[in-house]
Structure formats: structure tokens, C-alpha cells
Amino acid sequence: MKKIEPNWINSFKKPLIISGPCSAENENQILEIAKRLDKNYVEIFRAGIWKPRTRPNNFEGIGEIGLKWLNKVKKKKGFLVAIEVANKIHVELALKYDIDIIWIGARSTVNPFTVQEIAESLKDTNKIILVKNPLNPDIDLWIGALERLINKGIKNLGVIHRGFSIYKNLKYRNIPNWKLALKFKKLYPNIPMLCDPSHICGNREGIFEVIKKAIHFNYEGFIIETHCDPDKALSDSYQQILPEKIKEFFSKIDFKKKKNIKLEYKREFINELDENLIYLLSDRMILSEKIAIIKKINNLLVFQPKRWESLIEKYINLGNRLGLSKKLIKKIFNEIHKESINIQNKII
């Protein structure tokens, strides 16, 4: 990739905060959110105009009229405005309505044809273009998207870490991959990296915990979804927060208090793995309850020695291959099995 100069991000406060609704729904909603966002914290107003929904027949965005509302936000409230584009027509409209910041979504980043089409229609633009990570943790796809934009003379670039798709929801809707994002940062230190806690979490509860982590990892900014009535939002209602929450949270953060990044990063990894272990254990015990019901109906014994012996042998072998001692595997799985038996005994 060609060398990128450190650039546009320096003209904003650190961290840069982009905020606004997942989707533009109506003019009042847009203006109300803009009014309630504190401009001392939020410099850029975001709103989805076209929404790439997983299933059809959901609200798929308000379309072009939303760009007129964003122009009002710009003129009346003094924010810069940001939207997502996913094809050539979106780009043309974004440029026609003088949108300041344009981002490419995760579902587009995965597709080089789409990125190429967007890059060609943005050719030589001075607008700020942000590229979300692709759905799958493939750093080359992410880099490739930036290269396509750079090849078309686009200079004001940034990236957004919005987490990666997982087949099963544990704690996150899209699991963050801090390791991959930090690797990207090491490779391209001059490309500003923002974090999207709303899409990482998929719920309101975890958002500020994710922001705190990203602050430790020196992210330059955030894109956070806000709505004046989150429960009634037409898309992603679970992950939007009230506009006032931004100031409430960021006013309490001490940005000078820096922790040891290397240590924090490793610890973060351990926390993440431990939490996943707990989620998995909970799933396992729920399955054990379901098996107990089947055993009860079929008059089967709770303790199944043959099956248990074969399982423990398999786990010891797997542990061995992964460098874990027989003693450790036996200890952990004996406890798990004991708990599973207790659960089943209560049901039978």
C-alpha cells in the first residue's frame, strides 16, 4: 500500500465521535437527535439512508429524501454529516448532497467488486472515506479495500473496527478482534482507526465497556448509534442509546490516564476467553437438562459410564495435542460431569 500521510483526523477533537441513528426515519427524528447530541463531544452526525438488511421485507432505509434532512442537520445544527454507501448510485447521491464523510459497510468490504465500483465513483474525492472491517476476519480484504480507494486517488482514509460475524451469539453480536485490529494499526499507523461499539455489542449494556477497551488501545474515534426513542427505532433498536448518554459517559473519562497497552491487551484476551468459557459452560448445562428430560421419558440412568469414559479419553487426547496435561483435563471435566449429573438428578 502507498504511504498515507497523517491527515484529516487532526482537525477533530480526540477521540472523534460520530453519532446519530442507525436509520434516518423522518425529519423530526433526525433534527431531534441532532438537537440532543452535545456538540462538545459529537462532531459528526451519522444516519443510515439505505439499510442492508439480512432478510427482505424489513425497513430498508428512507432513501434520497433522508439526504435532504441531513443537509438540514448540517445547516441548522452545524454538524458534519456521514452516511454509508453500498453502490455507485449511493455514491452519486452522497456527492450530490455534499455528504462530508462516507463509510463502506462490512457487507460491502467483503466484496471486491462492490469496493471497486464505489472506489471508481469516488475517484479523486477529498471527502473522508471510512472502511469498516469485512464480516470475516480477513485482514487482506480490509487492506485490499483501502488499496482500491488509494488507487483511485482517495487520500482522506480511515477504518472502523465493527467486530466480526460469528455463527453463534455469545456476548457480542459481532465479536471484536482486537488482535487483528492492532495488527492493522501496526501495519498502517497513519490510517486512523475508529471503533463501532454499537455493532460489536448489538445491545446497549456492553457499549461503554467496549469503548473503554478501545480507549486503552488508542483508537482515534468512535461511531455510536443514538436514537431519541431507541425501543421504537425502525432498525437495530437493541443497540441504540439515548443521545445524552454520550456526554454522560465521555465527560467522566480521563484520557491522560494511560495503562500498559501490551499488558492490557493480553489481559483483555484472557478476559474474553474466560467469558466465552462461561457462556459455553452455561450452554452445556442447558443441554444436560434437555438430555435429563429425554432420559426421564425413556427410563434411562443418569450416569452413563461407558459414554463418560469414552468422552474423557477423547478430551485427554485432544488436550495432549494442544499441550494441556492429563491432570488438568481430568480435573476440569470431572467437575463439569459432576455438575451435569447433579442437574440431571434434580430433574429425574
Ligand SMILES: O=C(O)C(=O)C[C@]1(C(=O)O)C=C[C@@H](O)C=C1
Ligand atoms: O451423554 C449423556 O447421557 C449425558 O447426559 C451427558 C453427560 C455429560 O455431562 O457429559 C452426563 C452424564 C453421563 O454420565 C454422560 C455424559
